[in-house]
C-alpha cells in the first residue's frame with residue numbers, strides 16, 4: 001500500500017517553503033519534495049534581494065496586487081522574526097527625454113497599483129538626494145528595500161518543520177497521475193523510484209514548473225504555460241564606490257527586466273545587474289565579455305565608475321512566461337479544477353517580484369488549499 005498524504009509540494013524554493021509554512025498551520029499532513037540536497041539553491045538564492053514597491057505591473061494583475069500586499073507582509077515578518085533588511089529607498093532614473101516620459105507613466109502606474117508614497121523628482125531634487133547620480137529626472141520610492149533572503153529561507157524552513165511539514169530532499173518528482181480522488185506522485189531518489197498518494201499537489205518547481213504541469217497531464221502549449229529562461233548576470237563593483245550612492249538606483253525598465261541597477265547589499269557590497277538575456281539552458285556562469293555592456297549601461301547614470309572596477313559575480317535565471325519581444329505576462333497561480341485536475345495547484349512564471357510577493361502568494365495559495373479540503 002502506498003503512503004497517503006494530504007498535500008505534496010514540489011520544490012523547496014522560497015515559494016514552496018512559504019506555502020508549506022502557511023498551510024502547515026492546520027492539521028494537514030504536508031510533504032515537500034525537493035530534487036536538490038537542501039532548500040533554496042536555485043532562483044531563490046540567485047536574485048537581487050530587493051523588496052519591490054509594486055510599481056511596474058498593470059493594475060489588478062497578480063504581480064501588482066501580490067507585490068504590494070507581500071511587501072507589507074514581508075517587512076512585518078522581518079521585524080517580528082529578526083530577519084535583516086534595510087528600507088533603503090529606490091530611485092528610478094531617466095537618462096533621456098524618452099525615459100522621462102516613461103517615468104511619468106510608471107509613476108501613474110505605481111499610484112494605480114496602490115504605491116502611495118512615490119514622488120517624481122526633478123534633476124535638482126535628485127541631485128540633492130544622490131549627488132553622484134546623473135539623470136534628468138527620477139521617481140523616489142521610499143518603501144523599496146533589500147533583505148537577507150538566506151535568513152528568510154532558513155526561517156520559513158524551520159517554521160514549516162516545526163509545524164510538522166516533512167521535507168524530502170534529493171528527491172525529484174518524475175510523475176503525477178490522477179487516480180480516483182487523489183494524485184499518485186512518483187519520485188526518484190538515490191534508492192530508486194517510489195510513490196505516494198496525495199489529495200492536493202502544489203507545483204512550486206520554479207524553472208521546472210511548466211514541465212511539472214505537463215507531467216500532471218496539462219497541455220502546456222494550449223494553456224500558455226511554457227517557460228522561457230531569461231538569464232540575469234551580476235558584476236560586483238570595487239569597494240571604493242560603497243558610499244557614493246545610498247539608495248537603490250534603477251534605470252527606466254527594459255522589455256524583459258528592470259534594467260541594470262545599482263544595489264548596495266546589507267554587507268555594503270555593491271552589485272550591478274541583473275542583465276536580461278534569453279537562454280536555452282540553465283548555466284550560472286557569468287560571461288566576462290559582458291563587462292563592457294554592464295559598464296556602458298551603468299555609466300549613463302553612474303558617471304564615476306571605471307571599467308576595470310567591475311568583476312563577474314553571479315547569475316540567476318528567470319522563469320518567464322513572456323518570450324522574447326512579447327508583452328506582459330502575469331504570474332500563473334491556478335487551481336486547475338476547471339481543466340479537470342481538482343487539487344492540482346500550479347504556480348508558473350514566478351519571476352520578479354516573486355521574492356517580495358512571497359508571503360502574499362503563500363496566503364493566496366493557502367486559500368486555494370482550504371477550498372480543496374472543504
Ligand SMILES: Cc1cc2nc3c(=O)[nH]c(=O)nc-3n(C[C@H](O)[C@H](O)[C@H](O)COP(=O)(O)OP(=O)(O)OC[C@H]3O[C@@H](n4cnc5c(N)ncnc54)[C@H](O)[C@@H]3O)c2cc1C
Nearest residue numbers: 011013014015035044047048050173206232316354355356
Ligand atoms: C536575476 C533575478 C533577480 C531577481 N530579483 C528579485 C528581486 O530583487 N526581488 C524580488 O522580489 N524577486 C526577484 N526575483 C524573483 C525571485 O527570485 C523568484 O520569484 C523566486 O525566488 C521564485 O522562487 P521559487 O520558489 O518559485 O523558485 P526556486 O527558488 O527556483 O525554487 C524551485 C525549486 O523547485 C525544485 N524543483 C524543480 N523541479 C523539481 C522536481 N521535479 N522535483 C523536486 N523539486 C523540483 C528546484 O530544485 C528548486 O529548489 C529575481 C529573479 C532573478 C532570476
